[in-house]
Amino acid sequence: MRFGVVTLFPEWVEQLTSVGVLERASQNGLISVTGFNPRDHATDNHRSVDDRPFGGGPGMLMQVDTTEAAIIKAREALPNAPVVYLSPQGRALNQPLVQELARLPELILLAGRYEGIDERLVDEHVDLEVSLGDYVLSGGELGAMVLIDAVSRMVPGVLGDQASAEQDSFAAHWLDCPHFTRPVDYRGNTVPEVLRSGHHGRIEAWRLQQSLERSWDRRPDLFERKRLTTTELSMINEHLSTLEK
Numbered sequence: 001m002r003f004g005v006v007t008l009f010p011e012w013v014e015q016l017t018s019v020g021v022l023e024r025a026s027q028n029g030l031i032s033v034t035g036f037n038p039r040d041h042a043t044d045n046h047r048s049v050d051d052r053p054f055g056g057g058p059g060m061l062m063q064v065d066t067t068e069a070a071i072i073k074a075r076e077a078l079p080n081a082p083v084v085y086l087s088p089q090g091r092a093l094n095q096p097l098v099q100e101l102a103r104l105p106e107l108i109l110l111a112g113r114y115e116g117i118d119e120r121l122v123d124e125h126v127d128l129e130v131s132l133g134d135y136v137l138s139g140g141e142l143g144a145m146v147l148i149d150a151v152s153r154m155v156p157g158v159l160g161d162q163a164s165a166e167q168d169s170f171a172a173h174w175l176d177c178p179h180f181t182r183p184v185d186y187r188g189n190t191v192p193e194v195l196r197s198g199h200h201g202r203i204e205a206w207r208l209q210q211s212l213e214r215s216w217d218r219r220p221d222l223f224e225r226k227r228l229t230t231t232e233l234s235m236i237n238e239h240l241s242t243l244e245k
């Protein structure tokens with residue numbers, strides 16, 4: 001899958017493929033990340049890329065002509081790519097949307113800076129607005145990087161068999177169970193016996209029970225619109241009966 005990112009800081013997003021899973025995926029030709037910088041199209045001697053907002057007010061906007069020139073360059077390089085604008089007004093990024101985007105062969109991401117971009121650029125070039133969450137950010141690059149990481153992990157071959165099996169367990173929507181590794185006794189706190197029993201059935205049941213209890217206690221919203229299996233239901237009921245005591 002090929003990603004084009006329209007950003008004033010291409011070196012930032014291109015760093016994504018320099019470590020870990022995405023580095024190997026990039027070396028294997030499974031993904032690529034290319035920056036398109038509006039500053040490369042600046043013609044004035046200050047190489048400015050921002051412009052003043054009509055109507056006044058604080059802050060600047062990304063300049064229309066240099067930003068559009070970078071978008072056009074990206075669309076020439078990735079002709080079948082939809083354009084996703086990372087913005088506070090966007091649809092919240094979640095795993096279902098990540099899975100949808102991972103089916104595309106290529107994708108262009110537009111990362112805003114300053115106070116954002118001219119609305120006419122959104123109307124002309126943007127197919128989908130996506131938001132990372134409700135907090136103020138300095139730019140859309142972090143959103144672009146999170147999206148690229150999450151989507152790339154869903155591209156076949158990017159994760160090894162082991163990791164993609166883990167991925168599937170996460171995709172069950174429940175929070176993760178507690179994890180333990182050496183030493184057995186850490187400051188007097190020992191690893192739960194069941195995990196050292198070698199009894200895989202019991203271990204799997206314990207992990208699901210823990211995931212469900214944590215999800216129930218910390219993220220009850222995960223239970224909305226979710227059909228539980230009979231096993232999951234009985235585990236939750238067991239947890240509730242302990243809570244009521």
Ligand SMILES: CC(C)(C)c1cccc(C(=O)NCC2(NC(=O)c3cccc4nocc34)CCCC2)c1
Pocket residue numbers: 086087088112113114115116117130131132133134135136137138139140143144
């Ligand atoms: C209500 C609330 C969400 C707090 C809000 C209201 C109005 C503005 C801003 C704000 O942060 N504006 C600045 C910019 N923000 C983002 O790009 C951005 C922000 C958040 C999630 C994102 N996901 O992708 C990109 C994102 C826009 C232009 C450059 C940076 C935030």
